[in-house]
Amino acid sequence: MPDPALLLVAHGTRNPRGVEMIARLADAVADRVGTTRVAFVDVLGPSPAEALREIRGPVVLVPAFLASGYHVHNDVPREVAESGHRAVAVTRALGPDPALAGVLVQRLREAGWRPGDAIVLAAAGSSDPRARHDVQRAAHLLSVLTFTPVRIGYVATGEPRVPQVVAESRQPGVRVFVASYLLAEGLFHSRLSEAGADGVAAPLGVTEPVVDLVARRYRAAVPTLRAGAGAQPNP
Structure with a gap:
């Protein structure tokens, strides 16, 4: 064959x-x-x-x-x-996969994230509970690598939305960064710049x-x- x-x-x-x-x-x-x-x-x-x-x-x-x-x-x-x-x-x-979590960390660091900063994982979202479980797994993998609690926000489908989670993550003296759990640039990623975060990481990309x-x-x-x-x- x-x-x-x-x-x-x-x-x-x-x-x-x-x-x-x-x-x-x-x-x-x-x-x-x-x-x-x-x-x-x-x-x-x-x-x-x-x-x-x-x-x-x-x-x-x-x-x-x-x-x-x-x-x-x-x-x-x-x-x-x-x-x-x-x-x-x-x-x-x-996804989810540990390899993707490693890229998320790389993208966050490129955006200026440092230990001590808060992280919001931004996913497109889905009404399918299996997809939401996968995003939760991705957030856990990212949390393990960064030793940082990772909250989830959705861009298009599902709650809570990214701007809400960014606002809820704000604490005195703590910067908030968005990890883009998206493959490529597009409408969804462009919306993240309006979420009110201190930094937005690039998509996973090639x-x-x-x-x-x-x-x-x-x-x-x-x-x-x-x-x-x-x-x-x-x-």
Whole structure:
């Protein structure tokens, strides 16, 4: 069996910098594992089903999401089924993961965060309790690395919202920094500059740990395809 292609599935954004970031991530991953394609579940195309129909041979689909909500549990399986492709292995979402927590710390330090400053983890948000649990796990991983309590705020869906958590985190002499639990720049990240924090970290972006994480998700799924089991998400 030839090496499977990798299909990186992201949410989609109208922000060209966000689209460009996903393209750069795919290019960096391709340097590690070979053929890598990109698809989007919303906003722009191609859709995962469209991309899968164009790929001959086995495929490892990696959901480029930081928490497993509706898109991961519903949209991705539906798109795989609609494609008719019979040799697809679907991996876990990218997050939460200790590698991402390490990048969050790096981004916070680049933004000027120092020990003693408060941290608010800003996530897009979801109505799916599984996604909210994943964000809580991400906050815990970040707290362990920074020895700092980490509170969670949501940008788009769910409560509390980031500005509220920033305001509640303020204490005399304590600066408040927002850790952006987002992959790329776009509408959601732009809103964080209005949250009233002393500093806002950049999104995770294309960093070596993120590229390595995608490659690890891919490599862990390849044996599933070798064994002939397709279209099954890893636990």
